[in-house]
Amino acid sequence: MTREENRNAGAGRRRAAGQPDDDSGLNAPDYAAYVDEYYHQDISGRDILPADDRVIPALTALCFRGAEKATERMVGAALDAGLEPRAVIEIFIQSALYSGLPRTEEAIAAANRVFAARGISLPDDPEDTRTVAQMDADGAAVMAKLHGPRQAGGYASPDNTVTFSLYQGAIRHGYGQLWVRPGLDLRQRVIAAIAGFTSAALHDSLRKFAFSALNVGLSKEQVAEAAIQTAPWNGLPIALNGLTVISAAFDEAGV
Numbered sequence: 001m002t003r004e005e006n007r008n009a010g011a012g013r014r015r016a017a018g019q020p021d022d023d024s025g026l027n028a029p030d031y032a033a034y035v036d037e038y039y040h041q042d043i044s045g046r047d048i049l050p051a052d053d054r055v056i057p058a059l060t061a062l063c064f065r066g067a068e069k070a071t072e073r074m075v076g077a078a079l080d081a082g083l084e085p086r087a088v089i090e091i092f093i094q095s096a097l098y099s100g101l102p103r104t105e106e107a108i109a110a111a112n113r114v115f116a117a118r119g120i121s122l123p124d125d126p127e128d129t130r131t132v133a134q135m136d137a138d139g140a141a142v143m144a145k146l147h148g149p150r151q152a153g154g155y156a157s158p159d160n161t162v163t164f165s166l167y168q169g170a171i172r173h174g175y176g177q178l179w180v181r182p183g184l185d186l187r188q189r190v191i192a193a194i195a196g197f198t199s200a201a202l203h204d205s206l207r208k209f210a211f212s213a214l215n216v217g218l219s220k221e222q223v224a225e226a227a228i229q230t231a232p233w234n235g236l237p238i239a240l241n242g243l244t245v246i247s248a249a250f251d252e253a254g255v
Helices: 003-016 031-043 051-065 068-080 085-099 101-118 132-150 161-178 186-199 203-216 220-228 236-253
Strands: none
Touching: 003 031, 051 068, 051 085, 051 101, 051 186, 051 220, 068 085, 068 101, 085 101, 085 161, 085 186, 132 161, 132 186, 132 203, 186 203, 186 220, 186 236, 203 220, 203 236, 220 236
């Protein structure tokens, strides 16, 4: 592609994501051409992840940033890319682990505005009637699938009474409740996790999950891509720092 073709392709992606040429946020000398060529085409136009997976890191990063206007636009783009409405909501719920409840609830509210405009409503789930023991068992099973023998290391170790006082609940209500909710499969939730840890600069967790992501069907290139696709929304240094951690994790694991 020539640079002009790149800019035009990026502008098409931006418009398809709901930001028109006359958006006041683009009203600066040559700014639109810059973001169209670099962010909307050279980054967002990469096809390492399928289109419906590619919006997961973007939605996760926007949830972390609390950018409601951009979040509404990206929710519309995600629906147009084929992501189910329930999946959009689940990305924001998954993000609560990384960005906290206020950001998640703001993002859910933004999504619901888009859903209302499109006539979309989500039915309630059946009541979760599992016992606490069943939730703990389900959480342990998800941890084992993701992390294998590394599941009980570091802050997850039962021998560390300080960190495990919180992490024990994370096993039950994170892995055993959130990670098994309908709407996203385990692979998609890991994409959100990689994007969330990148966004929050949680490098120890990112190092752990970068390797675990290979256990649920992601390639090394796709793991890196989950971090790369946060760059337009988080900024390049945060994404580059995440990629450095991911690269080191793969090197340490010899993969």
